[in-house]
Amino acid sequence: xxxxxxxxxxxxxxxxxxxxxxxxxxxxxxxxxxxxxxxxxxxxxxxxxxxxxxxxxxxxxxxxxxxxxxxxxxxxxxxxxxxxxxxxxxxxxxxxxxxxxxxxxxxxxxxxxxxxxxxxxxxxxxxxxxxxxxxxxxxxxxxxxxxxx
Amino acid sequence: xxxxxxxxxxxxxxxxxxxxxxxxxxxxxxxxxxxxxxxxxxxxxxxxxxxxxxxxxxxxxxxxxxxxxxxxxxxxxxxxxxxxxxxxxxxxxxxxxxxxxxxxxxxxxxxxxxxxxxxxxxxxxxxxxxxxxxxxxxxxxxxxxxxxx
Numbered sequence: 001x002x003x004x005x006x007x008x009x010x011x012x013x014x015x016x017x018x019x020x021x022x023x024x025x026x027x028x029x030x031x032x033x034x035x036x037x038x039x040x041x042x043x044x045x046x047x048x049x050x051x052x053x054x055x056x057x058x059x060x061x062x063x064x065x066x067x068x069x070x071x072x073x074x075x076x077x078x079x080x081x082x083x084x085x086x087x088x089x090x091x092x093x094x095x096x097x098x099x100x101x102x103x104x105x106x107x108x109x110x111x112x113x114x115x116x117x118x119x120x121x122x123x124x125x126x127x128x129x130x131x132x133x134x135x136x137x138x139x140x141x142x143x144x145x146x147x148x149x
Numbered sequence: 150x151x152x153x154x155x156x157x158x159x160x161x162x163x164x165x166x167x168x169x170x171x172x173x174x175x176x177x178x179x180x181x182x183x184x185x186x187x188x189x190x191x192x193x194x195x196x197x198x199x200x201x202x203x204x205x206x207x208x209x210x211x212x213x214x215x216x217x218x219x220x221x222x223x224x225x226x227x228x229x230x231x232x233x234x235x236x237x238x239x240x241x242x243x244x245x246x247x248x249x250x251x252x253x254x255x256x257x258x259x260x261x262x263x264x265x266x267x268x269x270x271x272x273x274x275x276x277x278x279x280x281x282x283x284x285x286x287x288x289x290x291x292x293x294x295x296x297x298x
Contacts (some may be wrong), residue, residue, distance in 0.1 A: 006278060007278055007280065008278060008279070014191070017261050018261075019282070020281055020282050020283075020284075021279065021280070021281065021282065022271060022281070022282055024279035028210075033182060033196055035184050035193055035196060035263020037186075037191070037193060041191065042186070042190065042192070043191070044184055044186060044240075044249045047182055047184060047242065047247040053212060056276075059273060059274075059275055059276075059280060060273075060275065060276045062273045062274065062298065070188065087273060089270065090270065090271040090272075090273060091193075091267035091268075091269060091270050091271065091285070092260050092267065092269050092282065093195070093196065093266040093267050094260070094263075094266045094268070098196040098266075098267075099271070100193045100267045110243055111243070112166050112167075112243050117242040117243045117247075117248075118240035118241065118242050118249045119240075119243070120240060120241050121238065121240050122171060122208060122239040122240065122241055122248070123239075124204055124208060124209075124211045124236060124239060125208075125209065126208055126209065127205075127208075127209045129156055129157060129172065130157070131156065131157055131170070131171035131208060132169055132170065132171070133168070133169050133170065133171055133241065134169075135169075136240070140208055143171065
């Protein structure tokens with residue numbers, strides 16, 4: 001696959017919403033949102049971004065590729081940690097600015113060592129500036145052992 | 150609740166990731182990503198954005214509020230359609246720039262009439278500029294009847 005990837009430009013709303021062509025609506029930074037859920041139980045694992053190249057590679061290979069905004073680099077999920085994501089199913093949303101992948105996650109998705117990045121609950125009914133969180137998930141791996149200090 | 154809402158500023162990575170205070174990391178537009186899944190079966194319903202006010206209202210009331218980037222307005226989900234979302238559980242991710250809500254969705258989440266905005270599959274293994282989609286979900290309501298023409 002070429003290192004460059006491109007898709008047809010998005011059309012009008014009806015084409016975006018009811019069409020049979022993938023015409024991603026990339027934001028000003030050239031990205032779409034990607035939501036990864038656990039194919040085993042439906043839990044949300046992580047939210048990240050894909051540029052055209054990451055999206056094309058994910059579709060072509062069935063392995064999850066992302067674009068890291070902080071590192072400004074294409075990123076194969078698990079390339080450092082080994083905690084890869086095999087894509088079981090991919091979907092695109094109505095206006096084609098977000099994709100959903102159901103994945104088989106090795107070990108954990110989160111760099112902090114948890115299975116999911118969403119390991120803290122926000123109890124409802126709280127008001128005001130100070131909102132307390134509750135931990136709801138334990139680590140499944142030791143991040144220092146995987147990523148180093 | 151005041152029409153203004155604010156949260157403490159995000160701290161260093163360790164506070165963001167391991168702390169017990171909600172300190173959302175809003176983007177340059179003052180928004181965090183919100184992922185809504187179906188509390189009944191784990192399906193992804195929609196991806197949208199919340200500003201500080203939408204986030205505060207959602208936490209306080211247990212009903213989903215969003216911020217519409219296109220309309221530049223706070224938006225209570227279902228205020229036009231009646232297709233509200235009662236929040237069963239809320240979580241925040243490691244770097245606090247995304248929240249996950251599990252919701253009880255009335256009728257459908259998508260303005261096109263589907264239960265989920267992710268009603269088209271992207272079959273894997275495709276390469277090149279032209280990627281074909283497949284419809285994977287039928288309408289659960291008639292958008293013209295709900296929203297008008």
